[in-house]
Amino acid sequence: MSNAKHTPIPWRIERQSNGLHAVCADLAKRHGGSTPFSLATDIRVANAEFIVRACNSHADLLEALRRLEAAGPCELDDPESPTWVFAREQIAKAEGQE
Numbered sequence: 001m002s003n004a005k006h007t008p009i010p011w012r013i014e015r016q017s018n019g020l021h022a023v024c025a026d027l028a029k030r031h032g033g034s035t036p037f038s039l040a041t042d043i044r045v046a047n048a049e050f051i052v053r054a055c056n057s058h059a060d061l062l063e064a065l066r067r068l069e070a071a072g073p074c075e076l077d078d079p080e081s082p083t084w085v086f087a088r089e090q091i092a093k094a095e096g097q098e
Contacts, residue, residue: 004042006050049096057094064090 064087068076075081 004040004046006046007043053094053096057090060090061094 064083067083068087071081071083075083078084
């Protein structure tokens with residue numbers, strides 16, 4: 001895992017002349033005029049790791065939120081309930097702490 005920090009969010013998709021590219025908002029300002037392809041390798045690796053964590057965590061984070069939404073008051077009041085345990089596990093996974 002890279003020690004570099006990924007490019008700050010929010011990110012967006014922009015159509016370029018050669019197709020679609022995922023680009024970071026204000027990328028040029030944040031990286032001194034660099035394009036996604038000319039960024040330092042460590043930043044590109046950090047961006048890729050962030051994308052993989054976000055994509056791999058998406059469904060589980062939604063499931064955790066759905067469980068919290070469906071939980072009754074007693075379960076929500078208990079920080080050790082299965083719903084809260086699952087939610088904390090998914091947060092850790094999304095943060096790369098598996």
